[in-house]
Amino acid sequence: MPSEQPFEAPFEDGLGEALRRTGETFAPTDRAALVDAGLTRGRRRVARRRAATVTGSVLALAAVGIGGAYGGGLLGGGQGGGHGETSVAAPDPTPTGPAPTADADLIAILTRLLPGGELKNPSTNTSDTPGYRSVRGVFDDGKGDAEISVGLTRADGTDANQQVTCPDKVFNAYDDCAETELADGSRLMVFQGYEYPDRREDTKNWRAVLLTSDGFLVDASEYNAPAEKGAEISRADPPLNPAQLKTLVTSDEWRAPLNELPTRPSPRPPAGGAPETSADPDGVNTRKTLVSLLPAGLKVTDEGGQEGFGYLVVDDGKGLSYVQVNVQPGMSDDAGALFPGATTLPDGTLLKTTKKAGEKGVGGIKMWTADTLRPDGLRVVISAFNAADQVSPATRGNPALTMKQLTAIATSQKWLTRT
Template sequence: MPVEHDEIPFDDRLGTALRQAGDSFETDGAALVAAGRTRGRRLRLRRRAAVVGGVTGIALAGVGGALLVPWDGGQGTERSVASGGTPGPGGSVTPDRAAVTGPDLLRTLESLLPEGTFSVKEARSTDHRQGPYARLVFDDGHGQAAVEVGLGRIDADSEQAEEATTCPDKAFAQYDACERSELPDGSALMIVQGYEYPDRRVDTKYWYAQLVTPQGQQVSVMEWNASAEKDAPVTRPDPPLSPAQLKSVVTAAEWRAAVDSIPRKPAGKGTGGTESAPPASGDPGAGTSEAGTPEAGTSGADGRSVRPTFLSLLPQGVEVVTKGDQGSEFTYVVVDDGKGRSLVQINVQPGMSDTEDQLFGPDAETLPDGTKVTARQGPGEKGGSGVVMWTVDTLRADGLRVVVSAFNSGAQNTPATRDEPALTMEQLRKIATSGKWRDFADR
């Protein structure tokens, strides 16, 4: 979530996210987009918020969750955990099962839904180069509703797999309920009852279930209380499937068999994998996960170690109401100076020297020690009514990037609670340029 302003709004990417999950997930911050493309440093909280804030579960990686798409997204590169199957000519791998056609996926989806009518059907087979999915409009007599299923693979033991089934942080996402459970076979299941639009400007509900099995099969089932996720009137109070029904559909054995029929490539072929460690989740960067967390064997600043330093640098006169972190490089607090709540968040990212050209233009200030500094003030990135975002971004000569942002609301996706953030631009600058961050460059 952190860092910059919208380049492409989250909620405008939902429809294509599922059907183009082979392409890299774009963050909504211009600076993070640049950094992510170069280093794969997308932040964990952004994934979790995206899940309930308008990005379909199949693209999670996610702002809560991470799906490793096993197709090349039309770019000739592999983005999945490679395992199983029989190597064939040119490094391709024969799937464990015969491909499941799009019509077959639709028939399976229809068979798992309650009694009703089906229309506006579309799907792709499990051997389609852009990946499998099935989508239809379902009507049980109480109003039309869009229902989708997406399939993919993920390293079941990875941090991304855990995040894919971890409830989003409410400081960054709005939802009514979220439940995570472990099934008897060891599969992890998360069910979220959220909303299509982060700012609730339209009351379209978006509910979804996300399943990750011990074998690395990932299934996402999504539903809305409208005939389309976007630009369609609400047709019913809630989506048609209850949480219990979502669980029944997402855990159906037919989906796991379909995942096993997706073609794969050997490990290390393409941008999504490495020879020795599980690859990042559909991320174009190498060596880091989509959350910005280092892969096995590499280093990075941990959110829990960032927080004490961050707290020590907050100005006097503000009370910390809420605080949290989600692991690598990111932590946040909600403060109140007596004038209303204000979200303040920080990213501490070592090894970012190669992003300087993308992040800092010719107008950036250069301090005597070589630190680049740029400041920005603009609208909040999640679209909450009247929310503004103030940011100070720094890059030190040793490659350590420290980015601090403050909002005039206690959450990015809720209306403003005050005219300005609780911290001034000068206070944000003092935090970002503090010498206390020096030791984080080597982590």
């Protein structure tokens, strides 16, 4: 199953920016502990925000394919395109080892590795985040200007594997994606998609990400426009084809600057306790519970999810229907903001139902939602659509589940015992 994390992650981006700005206002005595604690609190806040705006943020957090985790983690582009900033504050150890490759050398490496043409307005990012550098510019091969960039970083734990895993097509309507294991044990992903998975703009984003066998990531990204966002398309496709992207990221020329990257310290538990862990990190139990609650006559044709989130694509013989559920504990503090005018059920559960158009701008998409908050703070939100996903045309007149059925699923006692 491809990675079910999201393409755009505005909540994580905002969290990282907030942490960075806050960190610049004072000098803590234990920077690593501060950051670890801040990220733990931030993850709670992200989860709460994710549950608060189910479709938008769950899509953002559940379909990471390429732009959110990949772009934010390596190239620091963000939605504002700020080339000189990274997305999340981090411990700031004193770098060790040889003097880093000069910025001019990074630009020279990228220039040498590109096919015939000119690299205009090149720049580098040597941010305060340890173990990260990048170089970018506008490549002109005579067929239209195109932004191109390469990020170099040390891999960070198991998340590195997600960087070289193709995203889930339910969330990201890309054209092609291939995963390959190379002879030396490195892993390579080559992705051909779009800057916006809902295609609200036709800017193409082609990407190659290499995870080396000794723990480095080389991430190259290119566009068919002179900028990642907000620029007119200058050509039909980005300048480098998939084979050229592979050649770019697998070149030995990156080895010297990679070896110079300082190591990152091991994360320490935040003050007051160990880091939070999830009993259902892949959303398997969430999906199993959802499947067990489906009415008869529905065939599951696809499924996926992550922590606290699951989705199914179901078929009742009348067309595919996408169904998603988000389960989040500890939401009592948000009851007033999220459930104004809600119905209170006999057991104290708050219930709010809505029928509205889909949130991705695709005409004809219907989204029916049952949103519940139990007295113990557990929020269960389930939505059904009259399409196989949120970015494709409708496949049927209404969702496959009625509002009565959605409400029955959301209020089921099974959510209290999922493990």
